[in-house]
Amino acid sequence: MQPLSIHRLNRSVINEPLGTVGDLLKFLQRHPRLFVITGAGISRASGIPTYRDEIGSWQGSTPIQHKDFIRDSDVRRRYWARSFHGWPNVGNASPNQAHRALVKIEQAGHVSTLVTQNIDRLHQKAGHRKVVDLHGRLDQVLCMDCGAISEREEIQQWLWQHNPQVDVRDWQHDLFAPDGDAEVDMDLVDQFRIPSCRRCDGMLKPNVVFYGSSVSKEVVSYLMEKMTRADAVLVVGTSLMVYSSFRFCKLASELAMPIACINRGLTRADAMLRLKVDADCGPTLSALASLLGSD
Ligand SMILES: [Zn+2]
Structure with missing residues:
Protein backbone atom coordinates (compact mmCIF):
# COMPACT_ATOMS: atom_id res chain seq x y z
CA MET A 1 0.00 0.00 0.00
CA GLN A 2 1.21 3.49 -0.80
CA PRO A 3 2.41 5.29 2.34
CA LEU A 4 1.36 8.83 3.14
CA SER A 5 3.71 11.08 1.21
CA ILE A 6 3.71 14.48 -0.41
CA HIS A 7 3.09 15.13 -4.09
CA ARG A 8 4.40 18.26 -5.86
CA LEU A 9 2.39 20.11 -8.49
CA ASN A 10 3.52 21.53 -11.77
CA ARG A 11 1.45 24.69 -12.25
CA SER A 12 2.00 24.77 -16.04
CA VAL A 13 0.14 21.53 -16.83
CA ILE A 14 -3.06 22.33 -14.97
CA ASN A 15 -6.17 23.84 -16.49
CA GLU A 16 -9.40 23.70 -14.55
CA PRO A 17 -12.90 24.88 -15.44
CA LEU A 18 -13.68 27.68 -12.94
CA GLY A 19 -17.23 27.96 -11.65
CA THR A 20 -19.49 29.76 -9.17
CA VAL A 21 -21.80 28.78 -6.30
CA GLY A 22 -24.65 28.73 -8.84
CA ASP A 23 -22.75 26.12 -10.84
CA LEU A 24 -22.23 24.11 -7.63
CA LEU A 25 -25.98 24.18 -6.99
CA LYS A 26 -26.66 22.87 -10.52
CA PHE A 27 -23.96 20.21 -9.99
CA LEU A 28 -25.67 19.12 -6.77
CA GLN A 29 -29.12 19.07 -8.36
CA ARG A 30 -27.79 16.84 -11.14
CA HIS A 31 -25.80 14.65 -8.74
CA PRO A 32 -27.69 14.76 -5.41
CA ARG A 33 -25.70 12.23 -3.34
CA LEU A 34 -22.14 13.33 -2.78
CA PHE A 35 -19.03 11.56 -1.57
CA VAL A 36 -17.35 14.50 0.19
CA ILE A 37 -13.61 14.74 0.88
CA THR A 38 -12.41 17.58 3.12
CA GLY A 39 -8.97 18.83 4.08
CA ALA A 40 -7.14 21.45 6.09
CA GLY A 41 -8.65 24.36 4.10
CA ILE A 42 -12.00 23.82 5.81
CA SER A 43 -10.43 24.23 9.28
CA ARG A 44 -8.33 27.31 8.48
CA ALA A 45 -11.08 29.70 9.65
CA SER A 46 -11.14 27.82 12.99
CA GLY A 47 -7.56 28.96 13.58
CA ILE A 48 -5.88 25.73 12.47
CA PRO A 49 -3.35 26.61 9.76
CA THR A 50 -3.03 24.61 6.54
CA TYR A 51 0.08 22.65 5.74
CA ARG A 52 0.50 24.03 2.26
CA ASP A 53 0.23 27.27 0.38
CA GLU A 54 -1.89 27.71 -2.72
CA ILE A 55 0.48 25.86 -5.03
CA GLY A 56 0.91 22.93 -2.68
CA SER A 57 4.35 23.85 -1.38
CA TRP A 58 5.14 22.85 2.15
CA GLN A 59 4.66 25.51 4.84
CA ALA A 93 -10.90 24.89 18.29
CA SER A 94 -14.54 25.38 17.27
CA PRO A 95 -16.17 24.55 13.94
CA ASN A 96 -16.59 27.44 11.50
CA GLN A 97 -19.27 28.36 8.97
CA ALA A 98 -17.92 25.83 6.45
CA HIS A 99 -18.40 22.91 8.87
CA ARG A 100 -21.85 24.18 9.84
CA ALA A 101 -22.95 24.66 6.22
CA LEU A 102 -21.82 21.13 5.39
CA VAL A 103 -24.03 19.83 8.23
CA LYS A 104 -27.00 21.62 6.60
CA ILE A 105 -26.09 20.13 3.23
CA GLU A 106 -25.95 16.71 4.91
CA GLN A 107 -29.33 17.31 6.58
CA ALA A 108 -30.75 18.14 3.14
CA GLY A 109 -29.76 14.61 2.15
CA HIS A 110 -26.84 15.45 -0.11
CA VAL A 111 -23.90 13.91 1.77
CA SER A 112 -23.79 10.15 1.41
CA THR A 113 -20.27 9.87 2.85
CA LEU A 114 -18.00 12.43 4.51
CA VAL A 115 -14.34 11.60 4.68
CA THR A 116 -11.85 14.06 6.12
CA GLN A 117 -8.09 14.26 6.08
CA ASN A 118 -8.36 16.47 9.17
CA ILE A 119 -7.60 15.08 12.58
CA ASP A 120 -9.24 17.95 14.50
CA ARG A 121 -12.77 16.42 14.88
CA LEU A 122 -14.39 19.73 13.90
CA HIS A 123 -16.92 18.03 11.59
CA GLN A 124 -18.13 15.97 14.56
CA LYS A 125 -18.21 19.07 16.79
CA ALA A 126 -20.34 20.79 14.13
CA GLY A 127 -22.88 17.94 14.32
CA HIS A 128 -21.93 15.45 11.61
CA ARG A 129 -22.69 11.98 12.84
CA LYS A 130 -20.94 9.76 10.31
CA VAL A 131 -17.47 10.99 9.48
CA VAL A 132 -14.52 8.87 8.44
CA ASP A 133 -11.34 10.37 9.92
CA LEU A 134 -9.00 9.16 7.16
CA HIS A 135 -5.84 10.15 9.01
CA GLY A 136 -7.07 9.38 12.51
CA ARG A 137 -7.94 11.70 15.39
CA VAL A 209 -1.60 8.40 10.52
CA PHE A 210 1.85 9.99 10.33
CA TYR A 211 3.61 10.58 7.03
CA GLY A 212 5.33 7.42 5.80
CA SER A 213 2.53 5.27 7.27
CA SER A 214 -0.68 4.10 5.52
CA VAL A 215 -4.41 4.25 5.97
CA SER A 216 -5.71 0.72 6.73
CA LYS A 217 -6.82 -1.42 3.77
CA GLU A 218 -10.21 -2.01 5.44
CA VAL A 219 -10.91 1.73 5.63
CA VAL A 220 -9.85 2.24 2.01
CA SER A 221 -12.04 -0.63 0.71
CA TYR A 222 -15.00 0.57 2.79
CA LEU A 223 -14.67 4.06 1.33
CA MET A 224 -14.12 2.85 -2.22
CA GLU A 225 -17.34 0.88 -1.95
CA LYS A 226 -19.19 3.89 -0.51
CA MET A 227 -17.85 6.08 -3.28
CA THR A 228 -19.14 3.85 -6.06
CA ARG A 229 -22.66 4.26 -4.59
CA ALA A 230 -22.52 8.08 -4.64
CA ASP A 231 -23.52 10.20 -7.64
CA ALA A 232 -20.46 12.44 -7.59
CA VAL A 233 -17.45 13.52 -5.55
CA LEU A 234 -17.08 16.92 -3.87
CA VAL A 235 -13.60 17.96 -2.74
CA VAL A 236 -13.47 20.76 -0.14
CA GLY A 237 -10.42 22.64 1.10
CA THR A 238 -7.65 20.30 0.08
CA SER A 239 -5.02 20.27 -2.64
CA LEU A 240 -5.09 16.41 -2.47
CA MET A 241 -1.31 16.25 -2.22
CA VAL A 242 -1.40 12.99 -0.25
CA TYR A 243 -2.26 9.84 -2.16
CA SER A 244 -4.56 8.58 0.62
CA SER A 245 -7.24 11.04 -0.50
CA PHE A 246 -6.17 11.61 -4.12
CA ARG A 247 -6.84 7.90 -4.80
CA PHE A 248 -10.60 8.52 -4.46
CA CYS A 249 -10.51 11.16 -7.18
CA LYS A 250 -8.38 8.88 -9.33
CA LEU A 251 -10.93 6.07 -9.00
CA ALA A 252 -13.84 8.47 -9.56
CA SER A 253 -12.16 9.69 -12.72
CA GLU A 254 -11.60 6.11 -13.94
CA LEU A 255 -15.29 5.37 -13.28
CA ALA A 256 -16.29 8.59 -15.11
CA MET A 257 -17.88 9.94 -11.90
CA PRO A 258 -18.09 13.73 -11.95
CA ILE A 259 -15.87 15.59 -9.43
CA ALA A 260 -16.42 19.15 -8.17
CA CYS A 261 -14.01 21.02 -5.96
CA ILE A 262 -14.03 24.08 -3.70
CA ASN A 263 -10.45 25.07 -2.99
CA ARG A 264 -8.27 28.15 -3.06
CA GLY A 265 -5.45 27.41 -5.47
CA LEU A 266 -4.30 24.34 -7.33
CA THR A 267 -5.13 20.73 -6.54
CA ARG A 268 -3.57 17.50 -7.72
CA ALA A 269 -6.92 16.49 -9.30
CA ASP A 270 -7.49 19.71 -11.29
CA ALA A 271 -7.20 17.90 -14.63
CA MET A 272 -9.99 15.51 -13.54
CA LEU A 273 -12.50 18.11 -12.32
CA ARG A 274 -15.90 18.74 -13.87
CA LEU A 275 -16.24 21.91 -11.80
CA LYS A 276 -13.83 23.99 -9.71
CA VAL A 277 -14.77 26.87 -7.44
CA ASP A 278 -11.56 28.70 -6.57
CA ALA A 279 -12.82 30.35 -3.37
CA ASP A 280 -12.86 30.06 0.43
CA CYS A 281 -14.88 27.08 1.70
CA GLY A 282 -16.85 28.98 4.37
CA PRO A 283 -18.68 31.59 2.28
CA THR A 284 -19.04 29.15 -0.65
CA LEU A 285 -20.61 26.31 1.38
CA SER A 286 -22.80 28.77 3.31
CA ALA A 287 -24.10 30.23 0.05
CA LEU A 288 -24.72 26.72 -1.30
CA ALA A 289 -26.57 25.69 1.88
CA SER A 290 -28.75 28.84 1.66
CA LEU A 291 -29.56 28.18 -2.00
CA LEU A 292 -30.55 24.61 -1.08
CA GLY A 293 -32.71 25.91 1.79
CA SER A 294 -34.57 28.29 -0.51
CA ASP A 295 -35.40 25.58 -3.08
ZN1 LIG B 1 -0.32 -0.50 26.43
Missing part, protein backbone atom coordinates in the same frame (compact mmCIF):
# COMPACT_ATOMS: atom_id res chain seq x y z
CA GLY A 60 6.25 25.40 8.26
CA SER A 61 8.27 22.61 9.80
CA THR A 62 8.79 19.20 8.17
CA PRO A 63 6.21 16.70 9.45
CA ILE A 64 7.18 13.77 11.61
CA GLN A 65 7.73 10.50 9.74
CA HIS A 66 6.12 7.36 11.19
CA LYS A 67 9.32 5.26 11.21
CA ASP A 68 11.31 8.03 12.94
CA PHE A 69 8.66 8.29 15.65
CA ILE A 70 8.73 4.53 16.27
CA ARG A 71 12.53 4.09 16.13
CA ASP A 72 13.86 7.23 17.77
CA SER A 73 13.08 8.26 21.35
CA ASP A 74 14.46 11.77 20.65
CA VAL A 75 11.86 12.18 17.90
CA ARG A 76 9.12 11.08 20.31
CA ARG A 77 10.39 13.47 22.97
CA ARG A 78 10.37 16.30 20.42
CA TYR A 79 6.87 15.34 19.27
CA TRP A 80 5.36 15.32 22.77
CA ALA A 81 7.11 18.55 23.80
CA ARG A 82 5.81 20.34 20.73
CA SER A 83 2.40 18.69 20.89
CA PHE A 84 2.08 19.66 24.57
CA HIS A 85 2.04 23.26 23.42
CA GLY A 86 0.17 22.73 20.12
CA TRP A 87 -2.64 20.43 21.28
CA PRO A 88 -4.80 23.04 23.10
CA ASN A 89 -5.02 25.04 19.86
CA VAL A 90 -6.57 22.03 18.15
CA GLY A 91 -8.46 20.63 21.17
CA ASN A 92 -10.15 23.96 21.91
CA LEU A 138 -5.70 13.86 17.50
CA ASP A 139 -7.98 13.72 20.55
CA GLN A 140 -6.91 10.11 21.17
CA VAL A 141 -3.62 8.41 22.00
CA LEU A 142 -2.87 4.83 21.00
CA CYS A 143 -0.58 2.35 22.79
CA MET A 144 1.60 0.75 20.10
CA ASP A 145 2.09 -2.34 22.30
CA CYS A 146 -1.33 -3.27 23.75
CA GLY A 147 -3.62 -1.18 21.54
CA ALA A 148 -5.23 0.71 24.46
CA ILE A 149 -6.77 4.04 23.50
CA SER A 150 -6.66 6.98 25.89
CA GLU A 151 -7.93 10.52 25.73
CA ARG A 152 -5.38 13.10 24.56
CA GLU A 153 -6.64 15.41 27.31
CA GLU A 154 -5.62 12.86 29.98
CA ILE A 155 -2.13 12.71 28.47
CA GLN A 156 -2.04 16.51 28.52
CA GLN A 157 -2.70 16.46 32.28
CA TRP A 158 0.11 13.90 32.72
CA LEU A 159 2.47 16.13 30.72
CA TRP A 160 1.57 19.13 32.89
CA GLN A 161 2.22 17.16 36.08
CA HIS A 162 5.53 15.65 34.96
CA ASN A 163 7.06 18.68 33.26
CA PRO A 164 6.88 21.45 35.88
CA GLN A 165 10.03 23.00 34.37
CA VAL A 166 8.05 24.07 31.31
CA ASP A 167 6.66 27.57 31.25
CA VAL A 168 4.41 27.69 28.21
CA ARG A 169 4.42 31.48 28.32
CA ASP A 170 7.96 31.34 26.91
CA TRP A 171 6.83 29.40 23.86
CA GLN A 172 5.89 30.85 20.51
CA HIS A 173 2.12 30.86 20.47
CA ASP A 174 1.41 31.36 16.80
CA LEU A 175 3.59 28.66 15.27
CA PHE A 176 1.80 25.37 15.19
CA ALA A 177 0.62 22.96 12.52
CA PRO A 178 -2.67 21.06 11.96
CA ASP A 179 -1.29 18.01 13.79
CA GLY A 180 -0.80 20.10 16.93
CA ASP A 181 2.93 20.46 16.35
CA ALA A 182 4.49 23.69 17.64
CA GLU A 183 7.83 25.46 17.66
CA VAL A 184 9.59 24.73 20.94
CA ASP A 185 13.03 25.59 22.30
CA MET A 186 15.43 22.60 21.99
CA ASP A 187 16.54 22.95 25.66
CA LEU A 188 12.95 22.31 26.71
CA VAL A 189 12.74 19.28 24.45
CA ASP A 190 15.87 17.70 25.97
CA GLN A 191 14.42 17.88 29.50
CA PHE A 192 10.91 16.84 28.51
CA ARG A 193 9.41 13.74 30.17
CA ILE A 194 7.19 11.69 27.91
CA PRO A 195 4.28 9.39 28.83
CA SER A 196 3.98 5.62 28.43
CA CYS A 197 0.92 3.32 28.52
CA ARG A 198 -0.69 3.11 31.97
CA ARG A 199 -1.69 -0.48 31.32
CA CYS A 200 1.50 -2.01 29.84
CA ASP A 201 4.13 0.78 29.95
CA GLY A 202 4.23 0.56 26.14
CA MET A 203 4.96 3.27 23.58
CA LEU A 204 2.26 5.91 23.08
CA LYS A 205 1.51 7.54 19.76
CA PRO A 206 -1.21 10.03 18.85
CA ASN A 207 -4.00 8.06 17.13
CA VAL A 208 -3.20 9.59 13.75
Whole structure:
Protein backbone atom coordinates (compact mmCIF):
# COMPACT_ATOMS: atom_id res chain seq x y z
CA MET A 1 0.00 0.00 0.00
CA GLN A 2 1.21 3.49 -0.80
CA PRO A 3 2.41 5.29 2.34
CA LEU A 4 1.36 8.83 3.14
CA SER A 5 3.71 11.08 1.21
CA ILE A 6 3.71 14.48 -0.41
CA HIS A 7 3.09 15.13 -4.09
CA ARG A 8 4.40 18.26 -5.86
CA LEU A 9 2.39 20.11 -8.49
CA ASN A 10 3.52 21.53 -11.77
CA ARG A 11 1.45 24.69 -12.25
CA SER A 12 2.00 24.77 -16.04
CA VAL A 13 0.14 21.53 -16.83
CA ILE A 14 -3.06 22.33 -14.97
CA ASN A 15 -6.17 23.84 -16.49
CA GLU A 16 -9.40 23.70 -14.55
CA PRO A 17 -12.90 24.88 -15.44
CA LEU A 18 -13.68 27.68 -12.94
CA GLY A 19 -17.23 27.96 -11.65
CA THR A 20 -19.49 29.76 -9.17
CA VAL A 21 -21.80 28.78 -6.30
CA GLY A 22 -24.65 28.73 -8.84
CA ASP A 23 -22.75 26.12 -10.84
CA LEU A 24 -22.23 24.11 -7.63
CA LEU A 25 -25.98 24.18 -6.99
CA LYS A 26 -26.66 22.87 -10.52
CA PHE A 27 -23.96 20.21 -9.99
CA LEU A 28 -25.67 19.12 -6.77
CA GLN A 29 -29.12 19.07 -8.36
CA ARG A 30 -27.79 16.84 -11.14
CA HIS A 31 -25.80 14.65 -8.74
CA PRO A 32 -27.69 14.76 -5.41
CA ARG A 33 -25.70 12.23 -3.34
CA LEU A 34 -22.14 13.33 -2.78
CA PHE A 35 -19.03 11.56 -1.57
CA VAL A 36 -17.35 14.50 0.19
CA ILE A 37 -13.61 14.74 0.88
CA THR A 38 -12.41 17.58 3.12
CA GLY A 39 -8.97 18.83 4.08
CA ALA A 40 -7.14 21.45 6.09
CA GLY A 41 -8.65 24.36 4.10
CA ILE A 42 -12.00 23.82 5.81
CA SER A 43 -10.43 24.23 9.28
CA ARG A 44 -8.33 27.31 8.48
CA ALA A 45 -11.08 29.70 9.65
CA SER A 46 -11.14 27.82 12.99
CA GLY A 47 -7.56 28.96 13.58
CA ILE A 48 -5.88 25.73 12.47
CA PRO A 49 -3.35 26.61 9.76
CA THR A 50 -3.03 24.61 6.54
CA TYR A 51 0.08 22.65 5.74
CA ARG A 52 0.50 24.03 2.26
CA ASP A 53 0.23 27.27 0.38
CA GLU A 54 -1.89 27.71 -2.72
CA ILE A 55 0.48 25.86 -5.03
CA GLY A 56 0.91 22.93 -2.68
CA SER A 57 4.35 23.85 -1.38
CA TRP A 58 5.14 22.85 2.15
CA GLN A 59 4.66 25.51 4.84
CA GLY A 60 6.25 25.40 8.26
CA SER A 61 8.27 22.61 9.80
CA THR A 62 8.79 19.20 8.17
CA PRO A 63 6.21 16.70 9.45
CA ILE A 64 7.18 13.77 11.61
CA GLN A 65 7.73 10.50 9.74
CA HIS A 66 6.12 7.36 11.19
CA LYS A 67 9.32 5.26 11.21
CA ASP A 68 11.31 8.03 12.94
CA PHE A 69 8.66 8.29 15.65
CA ILE A 70 8.73 4.53 16.27
CA ARG A 71 12.53 4.09 16.13
CA ASP A 72 13.86 7.23 17.77
CA SER A 73 13.08 8.26 21.35
CA ASP A 74 14.46 11.77 20.65
CA VAL A 75 11.86 12.18 17.90
CA ARG A 76 9.12 11.08 20.31
CA ARG A 77 10.39 13.47 22.97
CA ARG A 78 10.37 16.30 20.42
CA TYR A 79 6.87 15.34 19.27
CA TRP A 80 5.36 15.32 22.77
CA ALA A 81 7.11 18.55 23.80
CA ARG A 82 5.81 20.34 20.73
CA SER A 83 2.40 18.69 20.89
CA PHE A 84 2.08 19.66 24.57
CA HIS A 85 2.04 23.26 23.42
CA GLY A 86 0.17 22.73 20.12
CA TRP A 87 -2.64 20.43 21.28
CA PRO A 88 -4.80 23.04 23.10
CA ASN A 89 -5.02 25.04 19.86
CA VAL A 90 -6.57 22.03 18.15
CA GLY A 91 -8.46 20.63 21.17
CA ASN A 92 -10.15 23.96 21.91
CA ALA A 93 -10.90 24.89 18.29
CA SER A 94 -14.54 25.38 17.27
CA PRO A 95 -16.17 24.55 13.94
CA ASN A 96 -16.59 27.44 11.50
CA GLN A 97 -19.27 28.36 8.97
CA ALA A 98 -17.92 25.83 6.45
CA HIS A 99 -18.40 22.91 8.87
CA ARG A 100 -21.85 24.18 9.84
CA ALA A 101 -22.95 24.66 6.22
CA LEU A 102 -21.82 21.13 5.39
CA VAL A 103 -24.03 19.83 8.23
CA LYS A 104 -27.00 21.62 6.60
CA ILE A 105 -26.09 20.13 3.23
CA GLU A 106 -25.95 16.71 4.91
CA GLN A 107 -29.33 17.31 6.58
CA ALA A 108 -30.75 18.14 3.14
CA GLY A 109 -29.76 14.61 2.15
CA HIS A 110 -26.84 15.45 -0.11
CA VAL A 111 -23.90 13.91 1.77
CA SER A 112 -23.79 10.15 1.41
CA THR A 113 -20.27 9.87 2.85
CA LEU A 114 -18.00 12.43 4.51
CA VAL A 115 -14.34 11.60 4.68
CA THR A 116 -11.85 14.06 6.12
CA GLN A 117 -8.09 14.26 6.08
CA ASN A 118 -8.36 16.47 9.17
CA ILE A 119 -7.60 15.08 12.58
CA ASP A 120 -9.24 17.95 14.50
CA ARG A 121 -12.77 16.42 14.88
CA LEU A 122 -14.39 19.73 13.90
CA HIS A 123 -16.92 18.03 11.59
CA GLN A 124 -18.13 15.97 14.56
CA LYS A 125 -18.21 19.07 16.79
CA ALA A 126 -20.34 20.79 14.13
CA GLY A 127 -22.88 17.94 14.32
CA HIS A 128 -21.93 15.45 11.61
CA ARG A 129 -22.69 11.98 12.84
CA LYS A 130 -20.94 9.76 10.31
CA VAL A 131 -17.47 10.99 9.48
CA VAL A 132 -14.52 8.87 8.44
CA ASP A 133 -11.34 10.37 9.92
CA LEU A 134 -9.00 9.16 7.16
CA HIS A 135 -5.84 10.15 9.01
CA GLY A 136 -7.07 9.38 12.51
CA ARG A 137 -7.94 11.70 15.39
CA LEU A 138 -5.70 13.86 17.50
CA ASP A 139 -7.98 13.72 20.55
CA GLN A 140 -6.91 10.11 21.17
CA VAL A 141 -3.62 8.41 22.00
CA LEU A 142 -2.87 4.83 21.00
CA CYS A 143 -0.58 2.35 22.79
CA MET A 144 1.60 0.75 20.10
CA ASP A 145 2.09 -2.34 22.30
CA CYS A 146 -1.33 -3.27 23.75
CA GLY A 147 -3.62 -1.18 21.54
CA ALA A 148 -5.23 0.71 24.46
CA ILE A 149 -6.77 4.04 23.50
CA SER A 150 -6.66 6.98 25.89
CA GLU A 151 -7.93 10.52 25.73
CA ARG A 152 -5.38 13.10 24.56
CA GLU A 153 -6.64 15.41 27.31
CA GLU A 154 -5.62 12.86 29.98
CA ILE A 155 -2.13 12.71 28.47
CA GLN A 156 -2.04 16.51 28.52
CA GLN A 157 -2.70 16.46 32.28
CA TRP A 158 0.11 13.90 32.72
CA LEU A 159 2.47 16.13 30.72
CA TRP A 160 1.57 19.13 32.89
CA GLN A 161 2.22 17.16 36.08
CA HIS A 162 5.53 15.65 34.96
CA ASN A 163 7.06 18.68 33.26
CA PRO A 164 6.88 21.45 35.88
CA GLN A 165 10.03 23.00 34.37
CA VAL A 166 8.05 24.07 31.31
CA ASP A 167 6.66 27.57 31.25
CA VAL A 168 4.41 27.69 28.21
CA ARG A 169 4.42 31.48 28.32
CA ASP A 170 7.96 31.34 26.91
CA TRP A 171 6.83 29.40 23.86
CA GLN A 172 5.89 30.85 20.51
CA HIS A 173 2.12 30.86 20.47
CA ASP A 174 1.41 31.36 16.80
CA LEU A 175 3.59 28.66 15.27
CA PHE A 176 1.80 25.37 15.19
CA ALA A 177 0.62 22.96 12.52
CA PRO A 178 -2.67 21.06 11.96
CA ASP A 179 -1.29 18.01 13.79
CA GLY A 180 -0.80 20.10 16.93
CA ASP A 181 2.93 20.46 16.35
CA ALA A 182 4.49 23.69 17.64
CA GLU A 183 7.83 25.46 17.66
CA VAL A 184 9.59 24.73 20.94
CA ASP A 185 13.03 25.59 22.30
CA MET A 186 15.43 22.60 21.99
CA ASP A 187 16.54 22.95 25.66
CA LEU A 188 12.95 22.31 26.71
CA VAL A 189 12.74 19.28 24.45
CA ASP A 190 15.87 17.70 25.97
CA GLN A 191 14.42 17.88 29.50
CA PHE A 192 10.91 16.84 28.51
CA ARG A 193 9.41 13.74 30.17
CA ILE A 194 7.19 11.69 27.91
CA PRO A 195 4.28 9.39 28.83
CA SER A 196 3.98 5.62 28.43
CA CYS A 197 0.92 3.32 28.52
CA ARG A 198 -0.69 3.11 31.97
CA ARG A 199 -1.69 -0.48 31.32
CA CYS A 200 1.50 -2.01 29.84
CA ASP A 201 4.13 0.78 29.95
CA GLY A 202 4.23 0.56 26.14
CA MET A 203 4.96 3.27 23.58
CA LEU A 204 2.26 5.91 23.08
CA LYS A 205 1.51 7.54 19.76
CA PRO A 206 -1.21 10.03 18.85
CA ASN A 207 -4.00 8.06 17.13
CA VAL A 208 -3.20 9.59 13.75
CA VAL A 209 -1.60 8.40 10.52
CA PHE A 210 1.85 9.99 10.33
CA TYR A 211 3.61 10.58 7.03
CA GLY A 212 5.33 7.42 5.80
CA SER A 213 2.53 5.27 7.27
CA SER A 214 -0.68 4.10 5.52
CA VAL A 215 -4.41 4.25 5.97
CA SER A 216 -5.71 0.72 6.73
CA LYS A 217 -6.82 -1.42 3.77
CA GLU A 218 -10.21 -2.01 5.44
CA VAL A 219 -10.91 1.73 5.63
CA VAL A 220 -9.85 2.24 2.01
CA SER A 221 -12.04 -0.63 0.71
CA TYR A 222 -15.00 0.57 2.79
CA LEU A 223 -14.67 4.06 1.33
CA MET A 224 -14.12 2.85 -2.22
CA GLU A 225 -17.34 0.88 -1.95
CA LYS A 226 -19.19 3.89 -0.51
CA MET A 227 -17.85 6.08 -3.28
CA THR A 228 -19.14 3.85 -6.06
CA ARG A 229 -22.66 4.26 -4.59
CA ALA A 230 -22.52 8.08 -4.64
CA ASP A 231 -23.52 10.20 -7.64
CA ALA A 232 -20.46 12.44 -7.59
CA VAL A 233 -17.45 13.52 -5.55
CA LEU A 234 -17.08 16.92 -3.87
CA VAL A 235 -13.60 17.96 -2.74
CA VAL A 236 -13.47 20.76 -0.14
CA GLY A 237 -10.42 22.64 1.10
CA THR A 238 -7.65 20.30 0.08
CA SER A 239 -5.02 20.27 -2.64
CA LEU A 240 -5.09 16.41 -2.47
CA MET A 241 -1.31 16.25 -2.22
CA VAL A 242 -1.40 12.99 -0.25
CA TYR A 243 -2.26 9.84 -2.16
CA SER A 244 -4.56 8.58 0.62
CA SER A 245 -7.24 11.04 -0.50
CA PHE A 246 -6.17 11.61 -4.12
CA ARG A 247 -6.84 7.90 -4.80
CA PHE A 248 -10.60 8.52 -4.46
CA CYS A 249 -10.51 11.16 -7.18
CA LYS A 250 -8.38 8.88 -9.33
CA LEU A 251 -10.93 6.07 -9.00
CA ALA A 252 -13.84 8.47 -9.56
CA SER A 253 -12.16 9.69 -12.72
CA GLU A 254 -11.60 6.11 -13.94
CA LEU A 255 -15.29 5.37 -13.28
CA ALA A 256 -16.29 8.59 -15.11
CA MET A 257 -17.88 9.94 -11.90
CA PRO A 258 -18.09 13.73 -11.95
CA ILE A 259 -15.87 15.59 -9.43
CA ALA A 260 -16.42 19.15 -8.17
CA CYS A 261 -14.01 21.02 -5.96
CA ILE A 262 -14.03 24.08 -3.70
CA ASN A 263 -10.45 25.07 -2.99
CA ARG A 264 -8.27 28.15 -3.06
CA GLY A 265 -5.45 27.41 -5.47
CA LEU A 266 -4.30 24.34 -7.33
CA THR A 267 -5.13 20.73 -6.54
CA ARG A 268 -3.57 17.50 -7.72
CA ALA A 269 -6.92 16.49 -9.30
CA ASP A 270 -7.49 19.71 -11.29
CA ALA A 271 -7.20 17.90 -14.63
CA MET A 272 -9.99 15.51 -13.54
CA LEU A 273 -12.50 18.11 -12.32
CA ARG A 274 -15.90 18.74 -13.87
CA LEU A 275 -16.24 21.91 -11.80
CA LYS A 276 -13.83 23.99 -9.71
CA VAL A 277 -14.77 26.87 -7.44
CA ASP A 278 -11.56 28.70 -6.57
CA ALA A 279 -12.82 30.35 -3.37
CA ASP A 280 -12.86 30.06 0.43
CA CYS A 281 -14.88 27.08 1.70
CA GLY A 282 -16.85 28.98 4.37
CA PRO A 283 -18.68 31.59 2.28
CA THR A 284 -19.04 29.15 -0.65
CA LEU A 285 -20.61 26.31 1.38
CA SER A 286 -22.80 28.77 3.31
CA ALA A 287 -24.10 30.23 0.05
CA LEU A 288 -24.72 26.72 -1.30
CA ALA A 289 -26.57 25.69 1.88
CA SER A 290 -28.75 28.84 1.66
CA LEU A 291 -29.56 28.18 -2.00
CA LEU A 292 -30.55 24.61 -1.08
CA GLY A 293 -32.71 25.91 1.79
CA SER A 294 -34.57 28.29 -0.51
CA ASP A 295 -35.40 25.58 -3.08
ZN1 LIG B 1 -0.32 -0.50 26.43
